[in-house]
Amino acid sequence: MRHDPLNDIINSIKNASRTGKRVIEAEPAARLIGRVLKVMQDYNYLKSFEVVDENRGGKFRIVLSDTINNCGVIKPRLPVKQMNLERYESRYLPAQDFGILILTTTKGVMSHIEARKQGLGGKLLAYVY
Numbered sequence: 001m002r003h004d005p006l007n008d009i010i011n012s013i014k015n016a017s018r019t020g021k022r023v024i025e026a027e028p029a030a031r032l033i034g035r036v037l038k039v040m041q042d043y044n045y046l047k048s049f050e051v052v053d054e055n056r057g058g059k060f061r062i063v064l065s066d067t068i069n070n071c072g073v074i075k076p077r078l079p080v081k082q083m084n085l086e087r088y089e090s091r092y093l094p095a096q097d098f099g100i101l102i103l104t105t106t107k108g109v110m111s112h113i114e115a116r117k118q119g120l121g122g123k124l125l126a127y128v129y
Helices: 005-019 031-042 082-092 112-118
Strands: 023-026 046-052 059-064 071-073 100-105 108-111 122-128
Touching (some): 005 031, 005 059, 031 108, 108 112
Antiparallel strands (some): 100 108
């Protein structure tokens, strides 16, 4: 029984990146996980991803790029206001303008950069750098 599927997939990505794998398959294929992977792809941390084996609940086939140094899930899912994003940026990212925080907002899943531009807060999900 899985308690946090997002954590399982992020850890699979981190472990595959450290061991030099380029393609991984991870399950389950949930919409929230797909949206987090899309944000990672938009910032070139993933080359591509697709849903395969849909008849059994689905899996993601993820093609990694060489740009991931570290990634992880933020637990507990902390609510954050737009004005406090900088504090969490310094807490989870190693340097300013290096990496992204992924958060869920009322406008969908996005990076902290997009959330700041739109003046939104939300709940922190993950970080990647």
